[in-house]
Amino acid sequence: MFGYYLDLALHSFRRSIVLTVLMVLAIGLGIGASMTTLTLFHVLSGDPIPQRSAQLFYVQLDAEGKGDYTPGAEPNIQLTRFDAEALLREKRATHQAVMSGGFAPLQTGDGSPVALDGTFPQLRYTSADFFPMFDVPLRYGRPWSEADDQARARVTVISSELNQAMFSGADSTGRTLRVAGHDLRIVGVLAPWRPTPRFYDLNLRDAYAGSETAYLPYSTSRDLKLARSGTMDCWADSKGDATALDAPCAWLQYWVELDNPGAVRAYREYLDAYSDHQHAAGRFERPVNTRLRSVMEWLDFNKVVPSDVRLQLWLAFGFLLVCLVNAVGLLLAKCLRRAAEIGVRRALGAARRDIFAQFVVEAGVVGLAGGALGLLLALGGLWVVRQNPASYAQLAHLDAAMLLATFALALIASLLAGLLPAWRACGVTPALQLKSQ
């Protein structure tokens, strides 16, 4: 029967080409617009590290002074150097890493500046666990070790982009990268790595800008007094050096890996106990106020997806809705016009169910055609989005899941649109229609 309905549908399209084209156009435009923004939303709101995001947690402590205290308020989003180093020393999690963004001029071993097609090199100062904890893929060599952290070793792990620019992609382990005038030995080279968004540090200006150019031990960066980047909050006089060990300034991020709910509970208790201890020692002035958020909770809390993108999403769905209402109207017009045909089919023995099925199949065919058009429009739309200067725009590509979603959405939308006309069609009384002929 399905084949016959398909045949009937094609026949009816040929009979009213203009209406059919209008319907396909309406559904196609709606699908194209909503899939463009849905794809962007899907890319931007995805899990940056799906295999481990439930085991990774971001730590917050409340080390600020009593001055601006409001009970129940969120603690500072970053840690002070004193607290971060204390937690790192005590090592209570499976893995843990302290980190901060930084910047410095880069040179090759013989002193010529490194040019990275116009982009300013970003550095990350962190500790050894960063690499295993975040599943950072290495192309050559290995990350530095905890011993390197302790020895403030002059070592670095570089990105694949920097390796491409400096060494044309060859194995560069053992070679030298000069950072702000200091020679660092390259111990590892990353494979291309772009966590989207760059979840581990959300206070830099652009969460979708990609990962850093080079990584070096946090301890080494303090030894060399390298410049840091990102937000810094000071709540008392820093006495000249805001990055000193005892400065009342928060500027470090701290991540831990905890493998099961028991470990998470234990770590929360540990953070509370640590705060209590600091309070007793007179360092913390506020009541205990700690946070431990998983990757997705942390992204939600920071509202990482640009609000423009969410606005576009709603706009596109409103647009799809209008297109659907439009399609319902056109389908209805088309089916009422064919009352006579329906009357004949009913008189010849077709059940209401058959008529209903016939019109639903017809709506489905329109939906698939609209989906195909919508796919083309979405590809065009995503191309337009990629011309947008925002860094997240470059990520706007259709993947297999979204391709399927396009057709699913088109089919569901058109079937929904087809329900009312089909219902009206199967309500046609054969006798009345035949008499009026």
Place this chain on the structure above:
Amino acid sequence: MDIRPILSTLRRHKTAAALIVLEIMLTCAILCNGMDLVAQRIARVQRHTGWAEPELVVIGMLGIDTDANTDALTRQDLIALRGVPGVRQATTTNQVPYGDSSWNTGIQLTPDQQRRTLLASQYMVGEHFLDTTGVRLIAGRDFLPDEYIDLSAADTADKRMLPILVNRPMAAQLFPDGEALGKTVYQLHRPLKIVGIVDPLSAVRDFEPDHPALVMPVRMSYNRGASFLLRVDPAQRAAVLKAAVAELERINPNRVVLLQKSFVDIKHDFFAPDRAMAWLLVSVCAALLVVTALGIVGLASFWVQQRTRMIGTRRALGATRGQILRYFQTENLLLTSIGIALGMAGAYGINQVLMSHYELTRLPPAYLPIGALVLWALGQVAVLGPALRAAALPPVAVMRAG
């Protein structure tokens, strides 16, 4: 024209009429909000700092040699930059509007105050900041030459009084009832004396015009995050910028130029996402209107076809072509008006939801009549084709075919 026959006809086609009303309603609601969003983006992009924007260029650098005396080098750089042909004035600043760097500081009225009185955007500038930017002094005086200090000196525990300039909103917010000029305020324990009031001076990213901002006579070196801000001849801006960078590289080649851009370009790049968003909204609204028009054309054509016999009867009974045409136009006007009325309520509903989620303002009522006019016009244009076709039907042929 009597609308009763139209109403009774519509009552017999409730579903189709309801669909047109629904479509107009949704379009109207989205259109009004879309126009408002576009207008807000345009207003953002057109904001002006009040500075000599077309004349300004910014240069940022970082040194490779960590032992260099960068304070002295920065002073030397400034003298050399002022000598470059086409440069009218030059200074250093820790931040420029629309730039990457943003400094803020809490300000108190007394040194032992627990909570800050306000948070101010903090400019730390070298000599000639006012001449360079075109910011005007509206009361008091500019900094004296011996009041400038190096950041390295400001960093120490020494809590000497610093003179500051404040913008008008900051003066008003600190001292709502009196004269701010000559008063002393505090940054933690450091006293700051207000020696002048300037205008206009905005925060770097917070573009509310009433955001407090202050200027300190603190010279920063290029290595501590300061940029060189140059006021140049706008006619040869690019050439002067190039010459200035060449001069800096000549003075000390051991530095990397990170930023060399005109203020106009910095601003242009800063607002690029807003412009992109505005274009997107405009195209969605346009597409929306096209789809709605197509829907009206489709349904109206169907309608004309369905009512062929009615039209024939009316024509045979003496109705003119004009009357048939006006019948369909009035019908459309009626449906569109109902849709618009419902759509306006919907527009306010959507606006309420958007306001609670996206820091938007209330929808200005002016958009409602604009949206209504656009949709009325759209409806009339869309129905014109089918209506003309209906009016052109010869009564005899129609009656016979029926």
